[in-house]
Amino acid sequence: MSPPASDIFSVKAIPGAGRGIIASHDISKDTTVLNSEPPIAHVLFHEYRKEVCAQCFLYDRGRTLRVKDHGTGKVFCSGRCQQAWVDHTGEQGYKAWQDLHHYIQTKRKGGKGSGGISLVDHRPNAEEIYRSWAKAEKHVSSRMEAGHTLDYPGRAQAKGAVASSIDPDILGYLLSGILYHYQQPDRWREAVLTLVMHDEPYSTTHDLETHCNSFVQLSSIMSASLLGSCTVQVCRALAAVSSHNAFGIRSGGEDGEEYMGYGVYPSASYFNHSCRPNVAKQRIGNAWKFWVTEDVRQGEELCISYLGGDEKDLNVRQRRGHLWEVWGFVCECVRCQREGGASQTVDETISTPVHSSGRFEACGELAILQGLPCVNRHIDTVLFSSPTQ
Numbered sequence: 306m307s308p309p310a311s312d313i314f315s316v317k318a319i320p321g322a323g324r325g326i327i328a329s330h331d332i333s334k335d336t337t338v339l340n341s342e343p344p345i346a347h348v349l350f351h352e353y354r355k356e357v358c359a360q361c362f363l364y365d366r367g368r369t370l371r372v373k374d375h376g377t378g379k380v381f382c383s384g385r386c387q388q389a390w391v392d393h394t395g396e397q398g399y400k401a402w403q404d405l406h407h408y409i410q411t412k413r414k415g416g417k418g419s420g421g422i423s424l425v426d427h428r429p430n431a432e433e434i435y436r437s438w439a440k441a442e443k444h445v446s447s448r449m450e451a452g453h454t455l456d457y458p459g460r461a462q463a464k465g466a467v468a469s470s471i472d473p474d475i476l477g478y479l480l481s482g483i484l485y486h487y488q489q490p491d492r493w494r495e496a497v498l499t500l501v502m503h504d505e506p507y508s509t510t511h512d513l514e515t516h517c518n519s520f521v522q523l524s525s526i527m528s529a530s531l532l533g534s535c536t537v538q539v540c541r542a543l544a545a546v547s548s549h550n551a552f553g554i555r556s557g558g559e560d561g562e563e564y565m566g567y568g569v570y571p572s573a574s575y576f577n578h579s580c581r582p583n584v585a586k587q588r589i590g591n592a593w594k595f596w597v598t599e600d601v602r603q604g605e606e607l608c609i610s611y612l613g614g615d616e617k618d619l620n621v622r623q624r625r626g627h628l629w630e631v632w633g634f635v636c637e638c639v640r641c642q643r644e645g646g647a648s649q650t651v652d653e654t655i656s657t658p659v660h661s662s663g664r665f666e667a668c669g670e671l672a673i674l675q676g677l678p679c680v681n682r683h684i685d686t687v688l689f690s691s692p693t694q
């Protein structure tokens with residue numbers, strides 16, 4: 306499945322921007338170039354759990370949706386959507402969502418809500434990431450060997466930081482990806498492991514610990530048949546791809562007012578950014594439609610905009626600064642090159658980025674760990690919780 310195959314375009318190397326999508330022939334304005342598949346992993350934030358349909362992502366201006374699946378706590382806009390979700394999720398998947406729902410409710414009732422953030426927090430580097438995940442993995446295997454149920458304290462407990470806190474959003478995001486891995490292992494390899502990965506995707510040590518804790522917590526409630534997909538490799542890959550590939554799930558239009566969650570759509574992940582995009586997108590249910598907004602000539606790159614709302618009106622320095630700070634790349638689009646010149650001059654004009662590690666580095670430990678090609682070295686830094694595509 307990945308890179309996406311199409312009569313209309315092909316995926317090719319783009320100087321300074323990894324891979325991108327190139328028109329295979331002339332395309333007339335308004336032609337649809339891609340209808341994506343549903344996400345391979347996604348989350349609808351816990352605060353929207355009663356308001357967004359788990360199947361088609363419909364949001365009815367904050368109203369509580371009428372169909373509730375009591376086993377999993379999910380809501381739907383109709384019985385039809387509920388049935389479609391149950392069919393798609395499968396027996397094992399349904400049981401896993403049921404167990405997670407029960408786990409979250411029990412933890413919450415027990416007063417073990419999300420913990421505080423350590424006062425001493427920073428962006429963890431590759432070594433810290435490796436160590437935390439190794440510790441989590443060791444914890445899971447030793448408890449399993451001993452036949453005990455798991456209850457992971459996490460490294461932060463010693464510092465009194467996050468104790469056994471739970472994060473329903475990270476748990477839900479990871480579970481959705483674990484189920485995808487379980488149901489479609491071949492497509493996981495083809496579609497997910499070939500995406501651009503961020504080696505150091507955790508914005509804080511708290512974020513890292515939350516992911517490690519979530520992995521251990523999921524391991525403790527997962528049925529034996531799913532445990533083969535609930536691995537450190539799968540959970541780390543899910544965090545690594547979300548940074549550079551996730552699309553925000555918003556109500557209404559592209560810049561919709563409610564930011565309800567995010568998802569990873571591999572076939573749509575090859576569109577590079579341009580400050581003068583020739584492709585627009587719209588979410589249709591749980592997938593995305595992309596179409597060209599002008600006539601495009603054969604050989605031209607098809608680009609969307611990663612900027613939202615008013616950001617499109619910023620000047621070149623501000624746009625490049627913003628894309629650098631949020632996405633970690635220096636924009637090399639035609640408009641920026643025309644207005645701002647070559648990117649060597651950008652360093653002088655861009656303020657110090659938010660994050661300081663991992664930028665333009667060679668393949669990192671994660672890629673090596675998984676035997677993956679490091680396809681794009683412009684890899685850094687998007688806050689995990691705020692994808693903006």
Ligand SMILES: C[S@@+](CC[C@H](N)C(=O)[O-])C[C@H]1O[C@@H](n2cnc3c(N)ncnc32)[C@H](O)[C@@H]1O
Pocket residue numbers: 321322323324325500501549550574575576577578579632634635636637638680681683684
């Ligand atoms: C969703 S991926 C797009 C596909 C990606 N180029 C690939 O090789 O798979 C986003 C990443 O592509 C790169 N990218 C996208 N637009 C760019 C641009 N205008 N200039 C430079 N790099 C860009 C950045 O590394 C960004 O993090």
